Amino acid sequence: MIKNYIKIAWRNILRYKTNSVLNILGLSIGLVSVMLIALYIQNELAYDTQFDQAAQVYRVNMKGKMGDNAFYAGYTPPPAGQALVDQFPEIESATRIYQSDNTKLAYTNATRSKVFNESEILAVDPNFLEVLSYPLQKGDAATCLQEPNSIVITPQIAKKYFGDADPMGKTLAYGDSGKPLQVTGVFEDLSNYPASLKFDILMPVANFNEVTYFNWSWVWLNMATYVKLTPQASANPATLANLESRFPEMLKVQAAPAFERIGQPFEEFIEKGNYWELHLQALSDIHLYSDGITSSITEQHDVKSLYILGIIAFFIIILACVNFMNLSTVQAVKRSKEIGIRKVLGSQRKQLVKQFMTEVFCYTFCATLLAFITVLLILPMFNGLTGKELDIQAFFNRNLILLILAVVVLTTLLAGIYPAFFLTSFNPIRALKGKVGKTTQSSFIRNGLVVFQFSIAITLIICTLVVFSQLRYAQQKDLGFEKDHVLVINNAETLGNSLASFKKELTALTGVEAASSSSGMLTRGNFGDFYTPKPTADEPNIATDISLSSYLIDDAFIPTLDLEIVEGRGFDKQFKDSLSVILNETAAAQIGWENPIGQQIRYPGGNMEYYTVVGILKDFNLESLHTPIEPFALFAEESKSYDTRTTFISLKISGEHTRQVIGQVQDLWESYLESTPFEYSFLDEDLAYAYQEDQRLASLFMGFSILAIFVACLGLFGLIAFTAQQRTKEIGVRKVLGASVGSIVKLLAINFLKLVMLALILAVPVAWLAMDSWLQDFAYRIDIPIWAFIAAGVLALAIALITVSVQAIKAAIANPVKALRTE
């Protein structure tokens, strides 16, 4: 019996070619979407699950509030880890991670020298690999980071410096001082290793003086700490909660001296409504559930985007099933004779349902094969879009295979059940006469399905348009500074004492309009600390403390970036500015000064010196528009108010002959620093990078929206073909009576266009709600643009009209005699 079913299914697929192509294409597009999205989600969920004892590992996060500034970060003070191990038996071990700004790495042998800037260097405690068991190809995880002069690298780094030679025992020179480090371990290839903490190179943190220097501090938040709990503690949520509840007591004791030292006695600090808390976050939650937790060393995605993609995949497969249902029921008329005969010959309904389900399965089987091949072909493109490195291996995962099987079975059921029951419900006599599928009930369902499909497609179009206009807005918004034609050179700290002469020579180059240096740069981080404004007789009611992010800058910085001073002045050689500060509007407003110029702030973290406010800077955004503007300050380079180890040079260039200008700058750089690679970027590109994740999401969104619309159009195409066929006689009669082609196209198209209009009406509120909630994530956002709705409507109508017209015209220009004869 099954053989008979498959045989007739196969012949039907071949016989009704258009219908089969539409069905299989629609289903396979749905399955391609599901497969791609499933691969993506599976990869995202796999993050940090592959380590030994991953379930026992937690990141220590710090939640704090100082004055008006609240934060939640994946960073902790340097002594926190050891203190936790000492105080709490549940915590077995702790390991710390520090990202240095110094990135230069060199290898020299008898014949040649290789120097690169390595951006993925992490400095870690010696026990790092015992907590996070990244797999080693060579070397011993327990000992390879024990000696301060050791370094552990990925095979890619080994290849880059040593070629095919054995890297073990070779020496690399690190940083400006060229400190020799010996390779003590080589990792397995980590490029596909799903871990939130990514690096190319590990070295012991003991090499970094600043860490040692700040070992006393409970406010220097530049290290990440991971702890490993005992199996008992990590297995039990109650123990875990109990553990966390004992942290505040520990902090009160341990952090007190450090707070005392910065002029903020801890008890007093807390009484003022501030807080300083440690929290544990499960390793497996870091990648996807760190919304609001800052960390620049871990790859943190928002789990929401997985939900969105999952929903899109779900909708596309539903669209494809709806398509299938619709196209199959319209096939009913063509198939009704067969059904009638089978019934007359004694087939029971059960058998017919089985037969149709077999047929649907044949379709889904073909569609699945096609989808699988398509996915393999487009995987490289998809990787480009998502920044992942998925390959065919990713398919061979039990859960994924089960999921895809489940989707195929569900699709078969979903797509098949309605047509199977609909088709087999015919009265055999009516079926033999072809009098089926014309009832008002079935056309109501069909129309409903079309409306449903188009509602989803239109919603997706609207969302795509809104997402793109928000991104455009973010990238084009007047940021409060010049971002075009600004070249940023990294590693300028290597210039040391020749910085001034280098800058002088730069300004002399043709095409360079201005050159400046600064300790921080937009999107590249900054130095943050705590300051206390000084109350005066005129303005006694001001904030007692403020947390400020700041750069140390030279005189040329403000003009180079075209920053706007709204009150007072910028730094200038003619004044002694080593004890001056420029605040942004937000900082001045937060302190509460009415007349900020001439007021003072004290820096307890430094030498308790007072800085006088000389200028107020118009607010601008340091990072992306995701984050609101924070209090920000500029100090003069010569203030040496703190010690950062980075210096950036920013150049304003004319915008003509960019290539030559860069060439000249590079020549100059190399004449100063032979061994430090010349690295630069354009500020506008750096800013765009801040929106990369949004851009990716938007591109994915757009890609899948296009697929959804395509599937919906396939359905519409099939339906109008059916309508035209059903009305063949009517069309013939009308033509004999003198109807024009245009009037017949209108007759056929108008109903479908009405359905699309209805879909538009349904889609608008859904899209509005969805986008309104998405936009909440941006500190600066557009109002949802009305034109997006109009454009989506026009687009959907146009696509529908084209689809419908193709079929309608075909029906309308057919010979009416032939049309009449078919009845």
Next chain:
Amino acid sequence: MIKITDLEKYYATEEVRTIALNKLSFQVQEGEFVAVMGPSGCGKSTLLNILGLLDDPDGGSFIFNGIEVAGFNERKRADLRKHNIGFVFQSFNLIDELTVFENVELPLIYTGVKPAERKKRVDEVLEKMQIMHRRKHFPQQLSGGQQQRVAVARAVVNNPKLILADEPTGNLDSSNGNEVMDLLTELNEAGTTIIMVTHSEHDAKYSHRIIRMLDGQKVTENVLSEYKSKTLEV
């Protein structure tokens, strides 16, 4: 074999109720060949559908092989139908996607005959209908006469007790039509009961008895002379 008494059937639309069968009664004995005649809309096809257990009457009694079948549900009717009744239609009603062999095989599949047995029986009947050489062809590749021979083959492959033929020669030219009528006659002579709806006086002459209908009622019934001795008064 068949006894219908006061059979009634209505077709109702929103506005009108049409009476298709109006208290129709007659009997058919096993081995008879009965022709039903009458103008379009007189209820012939409705009658055939009810006799073929494709449709349920709205009133009256229908006894088939001694069992009252009026009111049977779809499953019971399908079961009775597939074992006892073969159909021949004016428009042949072969399944276009199946070959000649497969079309004829279909009733055997639905009655659960084993594949080897199916092959044997289909081959036999195709041989008998002289259509064996076209067994692998699809219906569209055959002439009308050949298609109707396939349809007859399909109707008899299960050895039904009753064959219902609805205008079996309606779509055929006269020589093909005569061939089909000869086939039906042979089957009848071999013992199969046949009820045939027809417009054609010529075809009706092949039968033993002609029932003429008008407006859902029987108007006359003539037993063709040479068979008078065999038939009973209704």
